Amino acid sequence: MNGPLIPPAEAPDFLRPLVEASAELDPARFARVTGPPRTGARLASVLMLLGDTADHGTDVLLLRRADTLGSHAGQVAFPGGGAEDGESPVATALREAEEETGVAPEGVRPVAVFPRLYVPVSRFAVTPVLAHWHAPSPVRAVDPAETAAVARVPITELADPANRFQVRKRGAQGQEWRGPAFTVKGLFVWGFTAGLLSVLLELGGWAREWDRDDVRELDVALAEHEARTAARWM
Numbered sequence: 001m002n003g004p005l006i007p008p009a010e011a012p013d014f015l016r017p018l019v020e021a022s023a024e025l026d027p028a029r030f031a032r033v034t035g036p037p038r039t040g041a042r043l044a045s046v047l048m049l050l051g052d053t054a055d056h057g058t059d060v061l062l063l064r065r066a067d068t069l070g071s072h073a074g075q076v077a078f079p080g081g082g083a084e085d086g087e088s089p090v091a092t093a094l095r096e097a098e099e100e101t102g103v104a105p106e107g108v109r110p111v112a113v114f115p116r117l118y119v120p121v122s123r124f125a126v127t128p129v130l131a132h133w134h135a136p137s138p139v140r141a142v143d144p145a146e147t148a149a150v151a152r153v154p155i156t157e158l159a160d161p162a163n164r165f166q167v168r169k170r171g172a173q174g175q176e177w178r179g180p181a182f183t184v185k186g187l188f189v190w191g192f193t194a195g196l197l198s199v200l201l202e203l204g205g206w207a208r209e210w211d212r213d214d215v216r217e218l219d220v221a222l223a224e225h226e227a228r229t230a231a232r233w234m
Contacts, residue, residue, distance in 0.1 A: 002115045002127075005090070011111050014058050014204070015050060015132055021203045022112035022130065030117055030195045041118055041125035045092035046080030048200065049108060051133030056154040058206075060197070061139065063100060064149040064187060074148070076189045078196070079103070080126070089113060089127035101150045102142050107135030119192055128196055149187075157184045159201050161210035167218040178215065188225040190218065 003023035004011075011019045049061040067074045079097035083089070090113070094105045114128040141147040157163060167190050168178040180198045181190040189197065201207040 002113045004112050006109075006111050012052065012132060012134075014052060015111060015130070017205055018130055018200065018203050019112045022114055025115050025199075027115045027117055029199055041123055043083040043089075043092075043127075044081060044124040045083060045089040045096070045127045045129055046078035046196075047093040047097040047108075048078055048114075048128050048130045048196065049097065049103065049133050050131070050155075051136050051152070053136075053152075056156065058155040058204075059152045060155060060158070060200070061097075061101065061103065061133070062151055062153050062187065062189070062193070063141070063147050064151075066144065066146055066148045075191065075193070076187045077193050078128070082124070089116075090129050093127075093129040093131070100142055100147050101139040102137070103133075103139050104135070104137035107133060107137050109134055114196075117192075126192070151185050151187065153185050153187070155201070155204070155206050158182055158197060159206045159208050160184075161208055164210040165214040165216055165221075166212060167216050167221055169218040181216075181218075181221070183225060186229055188222060 002025060004019045006019070008016050008019045050058060052058050061079065062076055063079055064076050065074060079100045080093055081096040083092040090110045094108060094110070097103045098105055108131045110129055110131045112130040114130065116125050116127045118125050139150045141150050163182050163184045165181055166178055167181045168176055170176050179190065180194045181188070182194055182197065
């Protein structure tokens with residue numbers, strides 16, 4: 001069940017709107033995902049870990065998956081992964097975050113659970129777990145074979161209209177998928193993660209008006225981003 005894990009009044013001010021909204025969220029609010037089917041889905045969780053710093057305000061922890069992975073290679077994601085037998089969504093999210101980024105669980109307070117979302121391309125039923133990073137610890141790519149980079153991304157940069165657009169991809173049968181995307185901190189964020197981030201910005205009151213008519217072909221936008229990123233290191 002989705003909803004608050006703590007009384008909303010106990011949440012820090014910047015997280016309170018998200019905690020309060022978690023009980024009423026409909027899976028249809030999220031791009032490209034739906035409620036899970038009754039059978040056949042693999043359980044997973046992601047950790048939406050938000051902290052607050054004096055330097056750049058509220059931020060969120062994201063990672064970039066290794067290019068060598070067989071699934072979702074090179075994509076930006078929240079820390080997370082598949083559940084182990086008998087494991088709760090919160091336990092899965094915390095375990096995976098520690099394994100992938102080295103974040104210390106004792107500095108993390110889970111505050112709400114979002115609705116379980118079905119991702120058809122991977123057949124995962126994913127539970128997003130919202131957490132407060134009350135005692136931030138150093139983070140890193142623990143296993144380079146799985147994680148290429150880890151970053152604390154400021155919410156203000158995600159909300160900046162200059163960093164937002166939409167991407168589209170056409171399937172073999174002519175159908176078109178379209179969804180939100182971000183370029184921030186050298187990261188290209190799209191798909192499931194971008195959909196979650198878009199909802200976080202709206203619910204948290206951070207969203208700003210942006211050009212929704214700026215629609216780019218996914219493959220072209222990715223290639224251009226990779227070329228620009230590579231040029232920085234030449």
